[in-house]
Amino acid sequence: EPEVTQTPSHQVTQMGQEVILRCVPISNHLYFYWYRQILGQKVEFLVSFYNNEISEKSEIFDDQFSVERPDGSNFTLKIRSTKLEDSAMYFCASSEQGGRSNQPQHFGDGTRLSIL
């Protein structure tokens, strides 16, 4: 069964440094998402992306965050200047259709980001 793959599985970064988290969505999916889960807390929506632009973002997704689909397969999340509170598990997801469709989101295994 096709999967969403994320790399790296664990990223350790010094505070203030830039970090890029990478995702390869399922190949025929058109909608892409990033979520995060701070340790012990719920999974929170960050951003959705369709047709090479952001379709929705949460208040968490401030100017320090950006997303990009640099080629036909990868979908990246960049944090420009990391803060301690960015430490979390970041999940990428994709779906065939978005919004109020009957196509569910499929998640990757996540990247654990640790900011020192």
Place this chain on the structure above:
Amino acid sequence: AQSVTQPDIHITVSEGASLELRCNYSYGATPYLFWYVQSPGQGLQLLLKYFSGDTLVQGIKGFEAEFKRSQSSFNLRKPSVHWSDAAEYFCAVGAATDKLIFGTGTRLQVFP
């Protein structure tokens, strides 16, 4: 505003016992509802989904869930739990836009 409540943070059951995990949602329209499972160190795997139609939905691994509009609930059930079911379970509602709104999760522990 849309929200999801999972009242049980931690549940412990014996292997072979039945299981019910509770989920209540708040959403103005007909909700799209999901249950995901997260095993340690792994991502979120879709167990089942409800979009419309039959209010009792079957999922993978022998799980089922029942949508009850009158109670704003979407409880997950399994008649006989296996040790491999130990994991964290998340209920989620699909909002009017693209995002999923998750509950805080229920950690299931299974004793032999």
